[in-house]
Amino acid sequence: TTSDVDKRRILETVLETVGDRATVVAGAGTNDTLHTVKLAKDARDSGAHGLLVVTPYYNKPPQEGLYRHFVQAAEATELPVMLYDIPGRSGVPIATETLIRLAQHERIVAVKDAKGDLFAGSQVMNSTDLVFYSGDDALNLAWLAHGAAGFVSVVGHVVGSELHRMIDLHRAGRVGDALAVHRQLLPVVDGIMMKAGGAIMVKAALGMVGQDVGTTRPPLVDADEKQNAELRACLVAGGVKLTDS
Template identity: 75%
Template sequence: MTTSDAPFGRMLTAMVTPFTDDGAVDYEAVQRLATYLVDEQSNDGLVVSGTTGESPTTTDEEKERLLRAVLEAVGDRAVVVAGAGSNDTHHSIELARAAERAGAHGLLVVTPYYNKPPQEGLYRHFTAVADATGLPVMLYDIPGRSGVPIQSETLLRLAHHERIVAVKDAKADLFAGSQVMAATDLVFYSGDDTLNLPWLSVGAAGCVSVVGHVVGAEIATMMELYRSGDVAGALAVHRRLLPVVSGIMMQAGGAIMVKAALALVGRPAGPVRLPLAEATEQQIARLREDLVAGGVKLSDGVVA
């Protein structure tokens, strides 16, 4: 399931967190979703309590229970990665240690957001979290949310840490990523569903997907085709999935539209928590059209 060139697997989905109608975490639904993603959507890894999992609005206790629920459901056949990032280094260390105690296989650590640390602060933050446990770490570089990119020079420094082994890249700079991969052993994962295939072309090991909730099996097929040398076949899958990526990622953001998409395919995951808000009727209508255009079978039987 894991190799030195894919330490967290290849097809990972950043799971949403299912809630009940009154906003509580629905742990039974969490396990059903994890099982569906692994058994039916070809995921060999899952990220729990990432941004798509609405981690800013789940408590530390909920995060630990979520992780334990997913591990119980699929931990024997998928890499389970725990989101452990925040903009408080001490809190991130606490989250990382709690995840290790719960049995996580790895950590996803996002760039500290809002307080806009300098690159030296980023280096010290990531190093402190990596020092806190024995788990492998995937850095999450997403300046659109954090406000600060992890500069290539900082990644080169961090690559010397024995437990910092991968980067989830949502910076969309394939050239910079190529340079880092050429100079280090850091493994890159696409963190942007619009660029999954382009990232493979410059050496990425796989992806941490949002649209993988409904087309994970197709993305896994695309990656297998590319890795086997069938670039034309991979490109055909990439183009077929364009409407799905557009419908989910180009409207209201990951968690909102993925929960709407899951409802349309008969896998409801409940509402979102404020400050997020449910997709509008207009957004859902557009999403329905895009899913059908991408060949996704809806729960009412509609399919392209």
């Protein structure tokens, strides 16, 4: 629900705020290839360090259409591209064979996986140099175990330091300790991702930890009293310190 002007303003604000402390990857994907190319160029011109390009949604292109769409996005700028595979929202997955083809492009370097097919992801990682990131907070630890580099997380807006710790522990071979963090965060994932949709609930959660991020935009609606109460209980159970209670 953000306009092109909104996207540019958000990106420029983030870049100004974080400076050189982080790599900023800008969302540039739509279900219109020409519009995606425009957004990619806008992000490049604003100073983004990379692009996140989602599978075209609603129009359900065939695999050859997906391939051409992603290649055109990658050709639009010199920035590295992370593909976003989320068939639950787009209606069509990026097939393993298509990912392997796309990996041959020098600027297509990573995948945000919200498809949840760990075996297929393992096959792609075994056959290419694509770097995988979990795009499903329920599977964060599972993706690490299968070779993913990290997460592109919704709950990370609230528990980012804990997720960072999980990654560090897993990389250090302390798998049991990483599992303990995963289990600690299960109520947080449940409260934000499983109740009323991540965008709605993460906004509510941010308000509970002292971050005023405003309301949702239509067609989304804000969490109601019952949802907020359930979310608050989940956050407390996951060890999150609230500031609104």
